[in-house]
Amino acid sequence: MVSFRVAPLSPLYTSLVRTFFTVIVALFLAAAGRAQKAISFPTSDGGVVSADSYGAGERGVVLAHGGRFNKGSWEKQAQALAGAGFRVLAIDFRGYGQSRGPGESAPMSAPLHLDVLAAVRYLRKTGAKTVAVVGASMGGGAAGDASILSEPGTIDRMVFLGASPNGPAEKLKAPSLFIVARDDANADGLRLPGIRAQYEKAPEPKELIILDGSAHAQFLFQTDQGERVMHEILRFLSRKFSAPASAGGK
Numbered sequence: 001m002v003s004f005r006v007a008p009l010s011p012l013y014t015s016l017v018r019t020f021f022t023v024i025v026a027l028f029l030a031a032a033g034r035a036q037k038a039i040s041f042p043t044s045d046g047g048v049v050s051a052d053s054y055g056a057g058e059r060g061v062v063l064a065h066g067g068r069f070n071k072g073s074w075e076k077q078a079q080a081l082a083g084a085g086f087r088v089l090a091i092d093f094r095g096y097g098q099s100r101g102p103g104e105s106a107p108m109s110a111p112l113h114l115d116v117l118a119a120v121r122y123l124r125k126t127g128a129k130t131v132a133v134v135g136a137s138m139g140g141g142a143a144g145d146a147s148i149l150s151e152p153g154t155i156d157r158m159v160f161l162g163a164s165p166n167g168p169a170e171k172l173k174a175p176s177l178f179i180v181a182r183d184d185a186n187a188d189g190l191r192l193p194g195i196r197a198q199y200e201k202a203p204e205p206k207e208l209i210i211l212d213g214s215a216h217a218q219f220l221f222q223t224d225q226g227e228r229v230m231h232e233i234l235r236f237l238s239r240k241f242s243a244p245a246s247a248g249g250k
Contacts, residue, residue, distance in 0.1 A: 036075070039089075040098070043118040045111065047101020051091040051119060055082025060128030061237065062119040063090040064139030066162075066217045067108065070096050073218060077134075077230060084234055087128060089119045093139070112142035113149060120146070120155060132157035132174075132237050136217035141166040147173050159233055162191060162217035164198035175205040177236040179229060183214035191216070205241050 037053045052071050061081055063074040074090040081088045093112050094101035103110025116139075120131045133155055135143030140163020147155045148171045158176040162184050165172060178199045184191045192210065199208045209232055215223045221230070 036078075039122075041118055041122040043094075043101055043114045045102055045114055047094050047104075047114070047118075048099060049091050049094070049101075049115050049118050050098040051089045051122075052078065054078040054088040054090070055086055057085050057087050058127060058129040059086045059237075060120075060123035060131040061086045061088045062116060062123070062131065062133045062143075063088060064112075064116055064133060064135040064143050065090070065093065065096075066137030066139055069136070069218050077221065077233075080230055081234070081237075084238070086237070087123065089123060091115060091119050093142070108138060112138070113145035116142050116146035117150060117154070120150075130156040132159065134159040134161065134233060135163055136161040137163050140164065140217070144169070144172065157237055159236060160195070161220065161229070162195075164195045169198040169201040170203065172202050175236075175239075175241050176202050176207075177232070178202075178206070178208045179211065179220070179232060180209075181211045181213045181215050181220065184216045185214065186216075207236065 038050070039053050040048055040050045042048055050071070063071070063078060065071060065073055071090040071092040078088045078090050092099040093107055093115050094110055095104035095107040099115065101110070101115070116133060116135070120133070123131050133143040133146065135141070140160040143158060144160065144163070144165025145167050147158055148165055148167045150173065152173050155174045158172060158174045160176065160178045162180050164178065178195055180192055180195050182192060196208065199206060211220065211225050213223060213225065220226060
């Protein structure tokens with residue numbers, strides 16, 4: 001009869017196995033934290049906003065899309081923000097996807113700032129201690145109006161991509177970053193002069209970054225400057241404003 005004796009595992013081997021499984025579990029939990037979840041919440045005028053939620057934590061970010069985009073267009077940027085420790089809501093404005101509300105048949109003239117404020121309230125009610133808003137084109141105008149019409153402290157940071165507030169920029173209530181391509185234009189001409197004029201009126205702290213090229217708003221992410229745009233957004237959202245930001249283009 002042949003007998004077998006199983007040698008005990010060495011302490012080093014046991015330690016390596018434990019480390020391996022610890023790393024796997026950590027990666028799984030990190031991925032789960034960044035996983036996309038579909039949610040919805042009401043607006044103050046009886047509408048409903050559909051959104052994709054990413055990440056977790058006490059620092060919230062609302063992503064407000066441009067007229068040719070929707071909430072799904074932010075997926076790559078939302079994942080990057082979630083990976084940096086932010087809790088992100090990429091919203092569909094009323095008239096897009098499953099979002100509904102007064103004026104939905106003509107979103108460009110609808111009260112889209114109410115959709116932004118609904119997302120900000122949702123994040124606040126579910127644990128966010130700070131909330132920033134990144135708005136592109138149409139979404140930037142809505143985000144700016146949300147800041148102007150809200151109570152101080154409602155929105156903590158603003159990022160405008162190829163955009164500026166529809167209302168008076170001097171009434172913005174949060175530090176603001178404006179990013180625009182130098183040759184970005186529409187049927188009325190270059191966007192930079194109007195954006196610069198609003199930037200000049202905005203209160204400190206504020207920053208204006210002027211990029212080369214003509215890509216508009218979210219289309220910037222599809223250019224070779226996309227990584228820089230994301231880097232500047234992350235830098236600005238993580239910055240501590242102990243003193244007024246320096247002004248001027250970069």
